[in-house]
Structures are given as structure tokens and as C-alpha cells.
Amino acid sequence: MADSVSVSELVKKIRLDVYSGKEFLKERNVTVSDISRPGLELTNYFKFYPHERVQLFGQTEISYAKDMMSTDDRRDIFNRMAMSDTPAFVISRGLPIPAELMEASKNNQVPILGSNLPTSRLLSNMTNYLESHLAERESVHGELMEIYGLGVLITGDSGIGKSETALDLIKRGHRLIADDRVDVYQQDEQTLVGEAPKILQHLLEIRGVGIIDVMNLFGAGAVRGHTDINLIVHLQNWDKETQFDRLGNGETFRKFFDVEIPKITVPVRVGRNLGDIIEAAAMNFRARNMGYDATKVFDDNLNELIRDNSKK
CATH class of the missing domain: 3.40.50.300 (P-loop containing nucleotide triphosphate hydrolases)
Incomplete structure (x- = not known):
């Protein structure tokens, strides 16, 4: 059983684009196969935040951040989400990246990755790959x-x-x-x-x-x-x-x-x-x-x- 998968390997196997933090890919590791959709965190609820998971932003999360959050709120929330063991932020559908998320990525050395795939398919691809490589053997x-x-x-x-x-x-x-x-x-x-x-x-x-x-x-x-x-x-x-x-x-x-x-x-x-x-x-x-x-x-x-x- 592998203890972790490097984010650089995830990028290669899932064919993800790297928008920010390319120099941190090999340093960041994924240790769990579950993927997080951080909807509650965007509302400032962090009690059960799974910070050790890859954080996947789809149409819902990006739209909510754009339409329902102020600039200061986005800056605060994204910096709180970018913890020392957070592997990466991933954006689906080729959606635009909020400037505050890009700023949090650079401040906390958490890579931002992206794909043009629909959110559900991207979620499935990453989960299947991580489950096969992190599973007990x-x-x-x-x-x-x-x-x-x-x-x-x-x-x-x-x-x-x-x-x-x-x-x-x-x-x-x-x-x-x-x-x-x-x-x-x-x-x-x-x-x-x-x-x-x-x-x-x-x-x-x-x-x-x-x-x-x-x-x-x-x-x-x-x-x-x-x-x-x-x-x-x-x-x-x-x-x-x-x-x-x-x-x-x-x-x-x-x-x-x-x-x-x-x-x-x-x-x-x-x-x-x-x-x-x-x-x-x-x-x-x-x-x-x-x-x-x-x-x-x-x-x-x-x-x-x-x-x-x-x-x-």
C-alpha cells in the first residue's frame, strides 16, 4: 500500500493543467482518496473541514464565491482553506479562478490545478486513481x-x-x-x-x-x-x-x-x-x-x- 501519491503524479495521470504552484507539486502529497467539495467552508463553517483532501471547485462553488461573497470574505476563506497539508485546489470545467484563490495559493504554497472536464467526471477520475494507488495491497x-x-x-x-x-x-x-x-x-x-x-x-x-x-x-x-x-x-x-x-x-x-x-x-x-x-x-x-x-x-x-x- 502506498502511503501517499505526489500531486505531480496526480497531474500527470489525470492530465491536469497547472495554474499556480508548479514548484510545489512534488512537495505536496495526497494521503486519502476522498475528494472534498468545499461548499460549507465557503459559508465560513470549518468545524469538520477535511483539509487533508484535494479540494475540488465546480460550477456551484465558483459561482457562489463570485456572487455571494465579498472580496474580503473570499480572501479570508481561501487562506483558511490553504493549510499546510492541503494537497491542491482543483478547478473543473475550465472555470475562471478567483483572484483571491490565486493569492491564497501563492501565500500558502498550495497548487491550483484545472481541467476542462465536467466536475462529476473529474471527481470520478481522481477518486478512481487515488483509490487504486492508496488501497491496501x-x-x-x-x-x-x-x-x-x-x-x-x-x-x-x-x-x-x-x-x-x-x-x-x-x-x-x-x-x-x-x-x-x-x-x-x-x-x-x-x-x-x-x-x-x-x-x-x-x-x-x-x-x-x-x-x-x-x-x-x-x-x-x-x-x-x-x-x-x-x-x-x-x-x-x-x-x-x-x-x-x-x-x-x-x-x-x-x-x-x-x-x-x-x-x-x-x-x-x-x-x-x-x-x-x-x-x-x-x-x-x-x-x-x-x-x-x-x-x-x-x-x-x-x-x-x-x-x-x-x-x-
């Missing part, structure tokens, strides 16, 4: 692939063939997100996202061959930076003493943070084509999410057969 040993549009996390003991299976899936047209180590974080109450550590992006290690650059060998369409994790496929060495699910009705989950991800366990034996099996697992998972459950169909067929035999 967990490192998982495995492969993360995008298969038929689903994020599939392949786990298993070291040496069981995860990377070789990932290579097979890449050759079938699926996309690699991360090999060996996957950084996962919770995006919201229902979404878990996985990505590769920066040092391992687009790289795949194959025992006996070494490290290969997947994007260089297979093209940009063979890789992706991140994806939601929808399904976990755990590879486990076959053991006649172990009971594996045969009907698909023994659903299990693995919990990351507050999100539970469905998990299936696939036994590994010589001669089994894991690429075929994982593709089938992904397609079956998608079908179930669309309302078709083959296990339920089998149960219904079995019950119908039992009823027919009972009548005879």
Missing part, C-alpha cells in the same frame, strides 16, 4: 490471466506448472496480467483488482528457458496492465486419497480483504491439458453468471429420471 503467488474477458487467478504449489499453463493460454489468444507474483487490492465492496509489480510487467518465467517478454514475443494484445479478479483456479497434484469436486456443486471461496472470490480446485496429472480445462472453467463460470447452471440441469434430469422410474 496483498501479494499472491500465482498467475493472473484474462480469459474470455474474465480475470482468472491461477494458484498452486511452486513447480506445478502455472507459468507453462499461462504460456499455453497466451498462445491461445488470452492475455497475461501477472506472472509469479500478483498484487491485489480491493477497489470497492464487490471488486478485487490484480496487477503485476512494476518490475515484472509483461514478463514470464519458464523453467529451462528463462524469462521471456510476452509483449515483445506475442504483441501488445497478449498483455494487460490490470484486471478484476473473477475466479480462482487452484492447481493441486492428484492424489487418490483426495476428494475432488466432480459435479460442480461444492462451491468454495477465497477471501481477500472484504471480497470473496469463487475458487475451484483442479487436480493435476500427466496427460491432462490444463489450458483446455481452465478455458472450460472460465466459460462455465460465465454461463453460470448468465443464469445457466449445468449442475442444476443435471440435478433436474436426475430427479425427472427418478420420478419416471417411480411411476413404472
